[in-house]
Amino acid sequence: MSAPADIAAPAEGEPRKPPPVRVLVSVLAAVLLAAAPLFLAPYAISTLTRMLVFGLLAASLALLVGVSGLPSLGHAAYFGAGAYAAGWFAQNVSAQAPLSLLVAAFTGGFVAAATGWIAVRARGVFFLMLTLAIGEIVHQVADSWESVTGGSNGLYGIPATEVGGAAITNVGVLHWYVLAAFGGGFAVLWAVKASPFGAALRGIHDNEPRMRSIGYPTSLYKYAVFVVAGTVAGLAGGLLAAQQRLVTPADLGFTTAALALLAVIIGGARSLWGACLGAALVIFVRDSIGPSLDGHGPLLLGVVFILVVYLMPNGVAGIRIGRGKGGGKP
Amino acid sequence: MNPLLSCRDLSRSFGALKAVDAVDLTVHAGTRHALIGPNGAGKSTLLKLLTGLLRPDSGTVHLGGQDITRLSEVKRSRLGLSQTMQQVSLFPSMTVAENVALAVRRHRGGTISALPARRGPRRHVDRQVDRLLTDAGLRNRDTLPVSALSHGEAKQVELALALACEPRLLLLDEPGAGMSPAESARLTELVLHLPAEITVLFIEHDLDLVFALATEVTVLHLGKVLLTGAPGDIRDDPRVQEAYLGTSRRADLFTTPPPTSGEPRVPTRP
Amino acid sequence: MGSWFEANLVSVLNGGAIGCLLFILAIGLSLVFGMMNVLNLAHGAVFLAGAFIGWRIGGESPTWGTFALAVGAATLLGLLAGAVLSAMTEPLRNRSHLDQALLTLGIALVAAELLSMTFGNDVRATNAPPGLDGTVPVLGTDYPVYRLFLIAAGLLLAVTAWLVVSRTAAGAVIRATVADREMVSAIGIDDRKVKLAVFAVGSALAAVAGVLGGPVYGARPGLDSTVLILALVVVVIGGLGSVKGALIGALVIGQIESLGRALFAEAASFILFGALAVVLVLRPQGLFGRADMAGAPR
Numbered sequence: 001m002s003a004p005a006d007i008a009a010p011a012e013g014e015p016r017k018p019p020p021v022r023v024l025v026s027v028l029a030a031v032l033l034a035a036a037p038l039f040l041a042p043y044a045i046s047t048l049t050r051m052l053v054f055g056l057l058a059a060s061l062a063l064l065v066g067v068s069g070l071p072s073l074g075h076a077a078y079f080g081a082g083a084y085a086a087g088w089f090a091q092n093v094s095a096q097a098p099l100s101l102l103v104a105a106f107t108g109g110f111v112a113a114a115t116g117w118i119a120v121r122a123r124g125v126f127f128l129m130l131t132l133a134i135g136e137i138v139h140q141v142a143d144s145w146e147s148v149t150g151g152s153n154g155l156y157g158i159p160a161t162e163v164g165g166a167a168i169t170n171v172g173v174l175h176w177y178v179l180a181a182f183g184g185g186f187a188v189l190w191a192v193k194a195s196p197f198g199a200a201l202r203g204i205h206d207n208e209p210r211m212r213s214i215g216y217p218t219s220l221y222k223y224a225v226f227v228v229a230g231t232v233a234g235l236a237g238g239l240l241a242a243q244q245r246l247v248t249p250a251d252l253g254f255t256t257a258a259l260a261l262l263a264v265i266i267g268g269a270r271s272l273w274g275a276c277l278g279a280a281l282v283i284f285v286r287d288s289i290g291p292s293l294d295g296h297g298p299l300l301l302g303v304v305f306i307l308v309v310y311l312m313p314n315g316v317a318g319i320r321i322g323r324g325k326g327g328g329k330p
Numbered sequence: 331m332n333p334l335l336s337c338r339d340l341s342r343s344f345g346a347l348k349a350v351d352a353v354d355l356t357v358h359a360g361t362r363h364a365l366i367g368p369n370g371a372g373k374s375t376l377l378k379l380l381t382g383l384l385r386p387d388s389g390t391v392h393l394g395g396q397d398i399t400r401l402s403e404v405k406r407s408r409l410g411l412s413q414t415m416q417q418v419s420l421f422p423s424m425t426v427a428e429n430v431a432l433a434v435r436r437h438r439g440g441t442i443s444a445l446p447a448r449r450g451p452r453r454h455v456d457r458q459v460d461r462l463l464t465d466a467g468l469r470n471r472d473t474l475p476v477s478a479l480s481h482g483e484a485k486q487v488e489l490a491l492a493l494a495c496e497p498r499l500l501l502l503d504e505p506g507a508g509m510s511p512a513e514s515a516r517l518t519e520l521v522l523h524l525p526a527e528i529t530v531l532f533i534e535h536d537l538d539l540v541f542a543l544a545t546e547v548t549v550l551h552l553g554k555v556l557l558t559g560a561p562g563d564i565r566d567d568p569r570v571q572e573a574y575l576g577t578s579r580r581a582d583l584f585t586t587p588p589p590t591s592g593e594p595r596v597p598t599r600p
Numbered sequence: 601m602g603s604w605f606e607a608n609l610v611s612v613l614n615g616g617a618i619g620c621l622l623f624i625l626a627i628g629l630s631l632v633f634g635m636m637n638v639l640n641l642a643h644g645a646v647f648l649a650g651a652f653i654g655w656r657i658g659g660e661s662p663t664w665g666t667f668a669l670a671v672g673a674a675t676l677l678g679l680l681a682g683a684v685l686s687a688m689t690e691p692l693r694n695r696s697h698l699d700q701a702l703l704t705l706g707i708a709l710v711a712a713e714l715l716s717m718t719f720g721n722d723v724r725a726t727n728a729p730p731g732l733d734g735t736v737p738v739l740g741t742d743y744p745v746y747r748l749f750l751i752a753a754g755l756l757l758a759v760t761a762w763l764v765v766s767r768t769a770a771g772a773v774i775r776a777t778v779a780d781r782e783m784v785s786a787i788g789i790d791d792r793k794v795k796l797a798v799f800a801v802g803s804a805l806a807a808v809a810g811v812l813g814g815p816v817y818g819a820r821p822g823l824d825s826t827v828l829i830l831a832l833v834v835v836v837i838g839g840l841g842s843v844k845g846a847l848i849g850a851l852v853i854g855q856i857e858s859l860g861r862a863l864f865a866e867a868a869s870f871i872l873f874g875a876l877a878v879v880l881v882l883r884p885q886g887l888f889g890r891a892d893m894a895g896a897p898r
Contacts, residue, residue, distance in 0.1 A: 071698040073705075115873070118880040125639045125697040129832050132641075133876065136829040140869040147866065194446040196435050199424075203432050206421035213381065213415075214433045214495050215407030228444075254825060258705065296717065302709030309692065309703040 033179055037172030046243070049175045051283045052182045053239045055276035058263035060232035063189050065261070066269035067198060068225050069205030070120070073128055074135020075260055077115070078230035080142060080252020082108035082237025087155040087247045088148060095159040095167070101181055101238040108234015111138065112227045120222035135257055142249040154248030161242045168242075178239050185232045189272055192228055201225055258301060259286070265308060333392075334359040334529050335380070335499055340389035342375055349375040351553035352389070357499065357546075362521070363531045364540045364561075367550035368574050373533045374416070376550065377503055380531075381413050382406045394498065408437075410498030414488040414505060416533075420476045426487055427459050427472035433494035434458045458494070466490040467516060482513035489520060493528075500524070502532035506539045518542050541565070549573065609741055611862040612855065617747035617816065619854020620754020624809040625827060626834040626846045627761055628802025634841020635777040636795045638689050639697060641704040644828025645711040646681050646803045650674040650810020651819035652715055655724040658814075667729040670811050678807030682800035690792065708824065716821040725818035746815055753812065757805075758847050765843050774798070778841035830857065833872065837879045839889025848887060 033052070037045050057079050064070040085107035086100040094100075115138070119130045142149045149155065160167040161177065168174050192198050203211045204218050211218050241247050250256065263282045267274025290297050335357040342350045350372045357363045365373050378384040380391060382403035390399045398406055421429050434455050435442060447453070463469050466486045471479065476487055485505065492500055505521070506514045514536070521530060521543055534540050540547065540561070547564040549556040551573040557564070564570055605612070629643045654662070657670040688707065692700050727733050728746035735742040765771040777784045777794055785791045810819075817823055834853050838845025856875055860868035879887060 065698075071696075071701075073701070115877075118877050121880070121884055125633070125637065125701070126836065128639055128697055128701050129836055130876075130880075133829055133832050133836065134873065136825065137869050137873045137876075140872075144869060145866045191446055192444055195444050196442050196447050197444040199428065199432060199435075200442055202423065203421050206423050207419060210415070210419045210421070211432075212403050213383075213407060213413060214491065215404055215436045216432075217402075217404045224444075258709075261702075296713050298709045299713035302706040302711075302713065305702050305706030305709065309695075309699050309706065312699075 030183075034176070037175050042171045045171045045175050047283065047287055049171070049178050049243055050287070051276075051280040052175075052178050053236055053243060054260070054263070054283050055279040056182050056185045056236035056239065057233055058260050058267070058275040058279035058282075059186060059189050059272045060229045060236065061260050062264045062267065062269065062272050062275035063193060063201075063225060063232075064229045065264050066271070066275075067193055067205065068201040068222060069208075070222060070226065071128060071261075072119075072131040072135075072226075072229075073254075073257055073261070074131035074133070074138070075229070075233055076252045076254070076257035077135040077138035078108040078112050078233040079237040079240070079256065079260075080247070080249075081111040081138065082234025083241045083247040083251055084142060084149055084155060084237075085234070086238035086241035087158040087245075090158050090161070090241065091155065095162045097161055097163045097168075097177070098181075100161065100242065101235060104238025104241065105231050105235040108237060109227050109231030111234075112230020113223075116223055116226035116230065120226055121219055132254075135252070135254060139249055139253050142252055149249070152249060154246060154251075155241075156246045158241055158245040158247070160245065174243060178243060181235060181239055185235045186272065186276075188228070189232055192225070193272060197221070197224075255298060255301070258305070262301070262304065262308070265312075332359055333357065334394055335531065336392045337376075337380070338390050338392075340376070340379055340391065341387050342379055342384060343387055348553045350379060350386070353550070353553070353555055355548060355555065355558075357529060357531050359529050360526045361529055362543050362545045363529070364544035364547045365531060365533045365550060366535075366537070366540055366547060366564075367556070370552070371550040371573075372553040373550055374503065375553075377413070377501055377533060380501060381411065407495055410496065411501070412492045412495035412497030412499070413501040414485070414492045414503060416503040416507065418481065418484040418488060420484060420487055420491070422475070422477045425473050425475055426468055426479070427463065429476055429487055430459045430462055430490050430494050431455060433491050434462070437494065437496045462490045462494050465493075466520065482509050482516075485509060485513070485517070486520075489517070493524075497528055500528050500530045502530065502534075504533050504535060506534055506536045514539060606739060606741075608859060608862065609739055610743060611858045613738065613743055613747060613751070614862075615855035615858030616851070617750040617754075617854070618857050619851040620751050620757075621809055621813050621816065622827075622830055622834050622854055623754050623847050623850035624757055624805050624812070626831040626838070626850055627757075627843065628805040629831050630835045630838065630841055630843075630846045631774065631778075631798050632802045633835060635774060635781070635798050637697075637781070638795075639701045639704065640685060640689075640799070640802070641701055641828065642681075642685060642708040642711060643803070643806050643831060644824035644826075645708040645715070646678060646806040647810040647813070647827050648712065648715055648819065648821075648824040649677060649681070650807030651814045651817065651823065652719045652724065652810075653677060653807070654811035654814040655726050655819050656719070658726055658729075660725065661727045661733075662729050664729050664731075667811075671808055674807035674811045675804045678804030679800045681807070682803030683796060685803065686792075686796045686799035690795075708828075712821065712824050715824075719819070721821055723818040723820040724814075726814045728815045750812060750816070754850075758843070761843050833876055835886075837876060837886055839886030842886075842888040845886055845888030 033048070036048055040048065057075070061072065061075045064072050064075065082104035086104035089103045090100045115134045119127055119134060122130050143152055160169055161174075162168070168177055200211070200216055200221055203216070204221060208218050237251070240251060259282050260279070263278035264275045266278035266281060267276070286297065293300060333356045335355070337353055337355040340350055340353045340355070341348065353372075353376060355376075365376065367373055375384065379386050382398075382401060386399065390397060392398065393406070393409055393411060396409065398409065401409070421432065438455065438458055447455075459472075460469070463472050466489060468483065468486055468490065471483060476484060479487065485508070489502075489505070492502075502521075505517055509517060518539060524530065532543070544561050546558065547561050548558040549564060549570050556569055556573055557567060559567070625643070625647055629640060632638055632640050653674050654670045657673060658666040662670065685704065685707065689700055689703060692703060728744070728749070732746040732749050735744050736748070737743075765774055773784065773789060773794060777791065781791060784794070813827075830853055834846060834849040837852065838847070838849030852875065853872070856872055857868070860871040864871065
């Protein structure tokens with residue numbers, strides 16, 4: 001019997017020793033990102049910083065969508081929760097350097113833990129509906145809980161992050177701050193993906209019923225990765241608050257979630273680096289041609305979604321309905 | 331002999347159909363117990379009640395003296411109940427070795443770490459995977475994606491995966507289905523050489539395979555146990571022949587090809 | 601209790617009106633979803649299109665003539681939109697739910713932008729047609745007649761839908777398709793036609809709900825996603841492909857929306873989520889859903 005030609009997922013090996021080229025590229029990328037403030041104009045630096053922030057969000061979503069097969073439409077909720085928490089904390093408690101980021105990560109993880117259980121127990125289209133609904137409800141909370149979130153105006157005037165009493169106002173220094181946190185968050189995602197736990201997540205993506213039959217409590221695993229992804233998304237939100245010093249309900253709205261998903265799809269769904277590159281492209285396009293669209297960005301986003309779906313015949317995330325050799329019974 | 335698995339009065343209906351009807355079944359430790367019966371006898375439903383995929387309407391299941399009737403599939407697997415699927419059900423994006431390693435890690439490797447594992451031949455997980463693949467005759471296939479295997483090889487991976495769960499009781503659902511005679515012979519060898527600590531309960535339509543492997547046979551008919559006994563007794567019992575073919579001519583039973591559901595199963599593909 | 605009820609009577613009645621509107625909206629979503637396994641995220645945009653049509657044809661104070669015309673136009677537009685959606689999702693029949701969701705999402709984003717380009721970003725409020733635009737005393741409180749009319753219309757439609765689904769030949773096909781799609785196509789019913797019909801009727805209902813909802817909500821950008829989420833929650837709570845589930849779910853969510861916002865303005869969204877969570881933890885398949893169709897772990 002010949003191999004079926006249409007097995008959706010590439011036979012991606014468990015990360016063994018990374019090939020030297022990959023190590024080289026990673027190191028080069030890190031060096032370039034770190035050196036960027038030395039030779040880029042301030043505007044370009046802050047665009048790059050935005051790409052890092054959004055890239056971390058997209059990478060955390062890729063862990064859910066591509067690795068674990070959990071296509072969340074509401075991931076911006078945890079990003080936004082982290083952003084609000086960091087902003088509120090900086091305004092009301094302390095703007096000392098890593099504190100607000102820790103609060104942001106914790107809040108993202110906490111909100112994911114509070115909302116994730118009902119979502120991960122759902123299968124297929126129910127997961128999509130529930131994550132969409134959860135995202136929108138969290139968005140409504142941000143919009144209506146005025147005493148904390150500032151309602152539709154958002155939280156503004158967030159104080160700049162302080163290191164040892166000195167506020168970070170220089171865009172270059174801010175970029176390094178964001179880069180360091182990005183590195184930490186990305187390392188967490190990478191470690192989870194490369195670990196035995198990550199292998200189990202891929203197994204769940206491939207064939208969840210079989211994972212249960214060989215003894216994996218799959219709902220628990222999905223819940224755990226949902227919380228991890230929520231935590232890293234929260235951290236990314238904290239970085240957003242540190243950079244923009246303004247958080248609005250739009251930051252956890254559906255458009256943000258959709259953009260993050262688009263970045264993940266562009267990046268090939270299963271790759272964390274790919275998601276970051278996808279995010280860079282999305283931010284680049286949004287920032288460069290967004291203003292000329294006169295507020296009709298969603299129109300472009302909608303057209304892109306329609307095209308992407310039609311132009312990717314194997315499915316946007318390599319997620320197929322339970323068919324094929326190892327798909328198990330749906 | 332002490333019973334490893336015992337079901338008492340186990341029943342499950344689908345609407346008006348009593349798929350499994352007050353079944354008592356005892357599987358003794360160390361035996362190779364075959365479950366046979368014509369199509370619609372309730373074999374597969376019974377197997378699902380044992381693995382926990384389905385819940386019984388009434389009755390109990392005990393494994394090694396412990397009541398597992400209400401336990402989930404996951405918990406049963408952890409207690410040493412392992413299975414192969416009737417239709418190949420593996421992890422298509424992974425290699426053969428990665429498939430088996432998933433189960434090894436869960437059952438031998440201790441905790442499932444969220445930190446990257448060091449790899450290499452010294453790791454006991456990798457050693458165990460190697461051993462299982464060698465036993466299954468798949469040693470030189472370990473780096474292939476399972477989607478590139480032949481059907482027979484994929485069924486061998488199924489078996490290796492099930493054995494990787496370190497079972498006390500191994501349930502095989504039509505292990506020979508869709509196999510060539512050579513593959514089937516290889517499978518017989520594999521099962522015959524399993525250590526005695528592993529008890530095997532299997533469903534099979536190929537009666538040659540049944541009589542080659544089984545030390546005990548239970549015949550199901552219309553959801554009920556028709557009889558249980560040694561293979562020789564089963565072969566000679568007129569009731570069995572009647573249930574299978576509606577005839578008591580012994581020659582018909584053992585010379586006709588296996589019933590339709592024993593035909594090669596080609597996994598459904600999009 | 602009596603005084604609590606009197607004090608909150610308006611909210612309770614509002615909840616009923618919102619619930620009936622949600623029911624009309626959710627029934628289409630639920631059937632397309634239950635029968636065709638397609639999550640139609642453009643459903644809210646069709647609702648909004650209906651609301652804008654109501655405003656465009658009827659203006660701020662419609663007459664009965666223009667109101668009826670608007671309902672008719674919305675029905676036509678809804679049928680058409682449903683046909684387009686059915687045709688556009690057809691090539692994705694064997695793709696994942698995510699692909700289908702992204703497609704309908706893309707359509708929803710485009711449609712919503714086109715609507716806001718055409719009709720602007722202001723709230724386009726309309727009044728109820730004459731005779732329904734006043735108030736009547738209900739237990740000593742003045743209450744808008746139109747909302748009572750909505751409750752009546754919703755209940756009438758619920759009864760009609762229930763009769764169609766449970767008593768007619770078309771209903772038998774619907775029920776059979778929800779239960780087992782392959783079987784229905786195996787006995788010679790073209791399930792592409794069933795899909796087209798269900799999509800068209802579902803979208804027409806959404807567009808009509810938009811016209812009817814205009815005087816309550818006022819057509820405005822963003823309304824599409826608000827009502828879509830509420831309808832999704834209704835379907836999840838009620839269970840897939842169930843008329844009864846959609847009705848009960850809609851009435852529950854209507855009350856939560858109305859009473860919740862009246863009594864706990866800031867926490868209303870928490871209450872909405874809480875209701876969703878409680879139902880799904882106790883019954884993962886929804887109140888009237890079948891376990892094998894929903895996300896219940898096996």
